[in-house]
Amino acid sequence: MQSHWGITHSTYKAVQETVPLITKFTATKGLHKMEKTPVHKHIKKIHPDIYRIPLFRRKFCKMMLNEIGYMNKHFSFEPNEQEDELRQIPEIVLKETCPEIYRNMWFVVQTVLNPIFIALWQRQCSSVSSVQIANYNLIDKKQGAWHHDESADLTVVVPLNTGKYKGGGTEFHNYGVVNPIPTGHALIFPSFTNLHRGLAVDRGNRYLLVFWLYDRSRVDYLYENASP
Numbered sequence: 001m002q003s004h005w006g007i008t009h010s011t012y013k014a015v016q017e018t019v020p021l022i023t024k025f026t027a028t029k030g031l032h033k034m035e036k037t038p039v040h041k042h043i044k045k046i047h048p049d050i051y052r053i054p055l056f057r058r059k060f061c062k063m064m065l066n067e068i069g070y071m072n073k074h075f076s077f078e079p080n081e082q083e084d085e086l087r088q089i090p091e092i093v094l095k096e097t098c099p100e101i102y103r104n105m106w107f108v109v110q111t112v113l114n115p116i117f118i119a120l121w122q123r124q125c126s127s128v129s130s131v132q133i134a135n136y137n138l139i140d141k142k143q144g145a146w147h148h149d150e151s152a153d154l155t156v157v158v159p160l161n162t163g164k165y166k167g168g169g170t171e172f173h174n175y176g177v178v179n180p181i182p183t184g185h186a187l188i189f190p191s192f193t194n195l196h197r198g199l200a201v202d203r204g205n206r207y208l209l210v211f212w213l214y215d216r217s218r219v220d221y222l223y224e225n226a227s228p
Contacts, residue, residue: 006060006104007112008184011053014039015115022118030122037119046187047175049194051120055112055186056209061160068133068160068207071097089198091132091210105131109213113156116188125154129212133160136168136198136206146173146197152212155191159183165204172196180206 007015017038025034044052075097076090094102106128114126129151149155157170162183169179170187173195181187189196191212 006056007108008054008057011039011042011055012112014042015112018115018119022115025118025122034119034122039116039119043116043120046178047172050172050175050178050187050189052181053116053186053188054182054184055158056184058184061158061184064133064160064209065207067098067101068092071133089134089136091134094131094133102131105209105211109211113186113188113211113213117154120188121190123215124217125213125215127214127216129214130210131212132210134208134210136165136201136208137204146195148193148195149191149212151214152191153214155189156211156213157187158185158209158211160207160209161205165201165206167200167202168206169199170196171199 014037021034021037025032039053042053046052071092075092092098094105109128110126114124117123117125159180160183162180169177171177172189177199178187
């Protein structure tokens with residue numbers, strides 16, 4: 001898959017038109033605030049620092065659901081046992097199980113998502129901590145713990161089958177509930193600084209494509225300046 005195949009036409013075109021403005025901004029080493037870019041007209045602000053943007057085509061999301069069916073024959077959705085019990089969501093980590101899809105998603109991060117981050121926050125966030133498919137189907141399990149995504153600066157959550165389940169959504173502390181957004185749209189937010197939780201799914205399987213991304217330069221700076 002190439003980025004222009006799976007991404008919505010309007011978003012991909014806006015990103016391409018935005019790149020020259022980003023290049024000009026980068027050349028000033030960030031001394032000037034970036035002005036509104038073509039990609040801004042596709043971004044909906046839900047709460048402060050929490051945004052929604054149409055990202056993937058429905059055809060792509062349907063293809064991903066077919067891939068999930070294939071994955072279920074060879075892999076199982078497993079929670080991360082290192083996380084708190086209330087935060088454990090059954091997931092498939094793409095880098096480990098489906099490296100071809102992971103490489104395509106890495107390309108999307110570099111060519112589509114990162115320019116959006118620069119337009120929104122004037123910062124690079126293109127290093128990938130994880131890309132995974134999560135399955136919120138937790139009828140027999142506690143769910144909904146407040147948490148930060150400790151492995152990420154920014155999280156991108158893309159629902160793959162909105163309308164095929166009951167319940168769900170995301171709640172942000174101090175802001176309220178964001179109901180399930182349309183299939184293929186991306187919910188983008190700084191996940192380390194925004195306390196949030198996934199809401200219970202009452203019936204069905206809620207499949208999400210989730211990106212955990214971070215700013216490597218920030219991590220390098222913290223490492224280089226850490227106290228001995």
